[in-house]
Amino acid sequence: MKTTLEQWRMFRAVVEHGGYAQAADAIYKSQSTISYGVHKLQEQLGVQLLEVEGRKAFLTPEGKTLLMRAERLLDQAESIDRVAASLSGGTESLLRVARDMVYPCEQLFCALEKFSRSYPHTRIELEEFVLSGGNDLLDADKVDLLITAQVPTDRQGQHIYRCxxxxxTSVNHPLQTLNRRVSYDDLIEHRQVVLRDSGKKRNVDSGWLGANQRWTVTHVSTSVNIVKRGLAFAWLPSHWVEQDIAAGNLAVIPFEEEATRYADLYLIKAHPDSVGPAAQALYELLSSKEEFSCPNDATKAKPLAMDGSAE
Structure with a gap:
């Protein structure tokens, strides 16, 4: 081999960060080391990979072709390192977990509580997102276990919950005083509150979005508070609103047809070929259909089968 993985890593860093100085900061090497490494790479290959304009470096067509192949090579090398670390038998000191905000907190916390009894020294970092935000975390390698409704085409997910x-609306909202069943046409002139997709690369819409007036928020709890104040209507997760409905703070819109919606949630391993013992244990707890006790849990969410029926 004429080249090394480290040369390709430096080359990728220059492209990703837009220059030698920026790459040096990103991968903790001196600018002169990176400059020499990339220059030597081009010399060994006999191909011009980069063109420098001012203080920035740009890919040549040949560089773009070779970078695509190099990225796959680097990903495989990093995967080998992860597998080796896993095979060493050490328990992970940190697990990064991300959940779509509509997945029930109680479901997750009960699993984490049981997990902590066996792995008390493993730290947990929990990210919360809406719609496609989990895909961004996967792409950036910022998560180990992901609970999402948006499964990427190159991933496999284990179905764990149907939301x-x-x-x-609020109990005194105009939609509750029509003295008849509500149609979708009735909704058009009333304000709707919806959740903003937290993904940066995508902008996924979900559900009915036909209202002329719409407020967009970033958290389910904000939606609930807006609806309780009578300012809008919304489709909200049942486990977020069932207590308010029972208490008379919220009311289900009396549609003339069935209007309940569902979202299937899946559990994904970010690196299925290098899962450590702690990640595997938490994966099994989250994907299990068996209920386990959670102290002081009066409103435990129950997993649903694929057909929506309670298991």
Whole structure:
């Protein structure tokens, strides 16, 4: 081989960060080391990979072709390192978990509580997102276990939960005083509150979005508070609103047809070929259909089968 993995890593860093100085900061090497490494790489290959304009470096067409192949090579090398670390038998000191915000907190916390009894020294970092935000975390390698409704085409997910979305308003909202069943046409002139997709690369819409007035928020709890104040209607996860409905703070919109919506949630291993013992244990707890006790859990969410029926 004429070249080394480290040369290709430096080359990729220059492209990703837009220059030698920026790459030096990103991968903790001196600018002169990176400059020499990339220059030597081009010399050994006999191919011009980069063109420098001012203080920035740009890919040549040949550089673009070779970078695509180099990225696959580097990803495989990094995967080998992860597998080796896993095979060494050490328990992970940190697990990064991300959940779509509509997945029930109680479901997750009960799993984490049981997990902590066996792995008390493993730290947990929890990220929360909406819609496609989990894909960004996967792409950036910032998560180990992901609970999402948006499974990338190159990934496999284990179905773990079906979330039910109920159309609700405050009890004194005009949609509750029509003295008849509500149609979708009735919704058009009323304000709707929806969740913003937290993904940076995508902008995924979900559900009915036909209202002329719409408020967009970033958290389910904000949606609930807006609806309770009578300012809008929304489709909200049933486990977020069932207590308010029972208490008379919210009411289900009396549609003339079935209007409940569902979202299937899946559990994904970010690196299925190099899962450590702690990540595997938490994966099994989250994907298990067996209920386990959680102290002081009066409103435990129950997993649903693929057909929506309670298991």
């Amino acid at each position: 039910e979305f109920i159309p609700v």
